[in-house]
Amino acid sequence: GQQVMQIPQYQHVQEGEDFTTYCNSSTTLSNIQWYKQRPGGHPVFLIQLVKSGEVKKQKRLTFQFGEAKKNSSLHITATQTTDVGTYFCAGPLKGSGNTGKLIFGQGTTLQVKP
Amino acid sequence: DAGITQSPRYKITETGRQVTLMCHQTWSHSYMFWYRQDLGHGLRLIYYSAAADITDKGEVPDGYVVSRSKTENFPLTLESATRSQTSVYFCASSVGHQPQHFGDGTRLSIL
Numbered sequence: 001g002q003q004v005m006q007i008p009q010y011q012h013v014q015e016g017e018d019f020t021t022y023c024n025s026s027t028t029l030s031n032i033q034w035y036k037q038r039p040g041g042h043p044v045f046l047i048q049l050v051k052s053g054e055v056k057k058q059k060r061l062t063f064q065f066g067e068a069k070k071n072s073s074l075h076i077t078a079t080q081t082t083d084v085g086t087y088f089c090a091g092p093l094k095g096s097g098n099t100g101k102l103i104f105g106q107g108t109t110l111q112v113k114p
Numbered sequence: 115d116a117g118i119t120q121s122p123r124y125k126i127t128e129t130g131r132q133v134t135l136m137c138h139q140t141w142s143h144s145y146m147f148w149y150r151q152d153l154g155h156g157l158r159l160i161y162y163s164a165a166a167d168i169t170d171k172g173e174v175p176d177g178y179v180v181s182r183s184k185t186e187n188f189p190l191t192l193e194s195a196t197r198s199q200t201s202v203y204f205c206a207s208s209v210g211h212q213p214q215h216f217g218d219g220t221r222l223s224i225l
Contacts, residue, residue, distance in 0.1 A: 088156060
């Protein structure tokens with residue numbers, strides 16, 4: 001069946017270091033969404049990428065959508081303690097049309113040492 | 115997001131009991147979703163609803179029942195709770211394929 005895999009599962013960095021999480025889909029995706037979940041919180045939407053090769057930036061966060069629309073990455077430059085949390089990628093469930101049904105990756109949990 | 119609320123926030127119950135988790139949204143979003151979150155599995159879709167009186171199964175529907183008599187409410191019922199249903203449950207809503215807005219979650223423990 002359709003799968004969305006994220007690596008790494010966990011990452012510990014020193015504050016100020018960069019961080020990257022990778023998302024790989026078994027199928028081509030029409031779009032990919034990224035969510036952040038703070039410890040004890042709920043997922044919060046960050047961004048959606050739609051076009052092949054698309055790159056979007058939000059301050060220190062850079063999101064990329066692969067040329068084949070099967071992979072994506074989130075890169076954080078100079079991490080801060082406020083970046084702590086779990087980052088999820090999600091794509092439309094195959095065959096779901098415009099229902100909004102998503103399949104999520106397992107998430108990458110980021111810990112930042114001050 | 116204050117527009118989507120879940121209750122209760124925490125619940126402890128025993129195996130075999132029926133449990134209902136509530137979800138209420140004030141945006142009039144047509145689509146609503148129930149997920150469970152477990153370590154190592156991320157978020158898995160239990161059920162979703164495209165509109166009032168329209169519901170469909172997700173990835174892990176067994177043991178769960180949903181209803182949606184009104185657009186704003188989407189309760190999730192565990193008819194006979196099992197320990198494997200101990201999890202954090204999130205409700206979400208959206209306008210079609212637009213990004214989903216999540217509630218604060220319900221932490222459910224089944225003893």
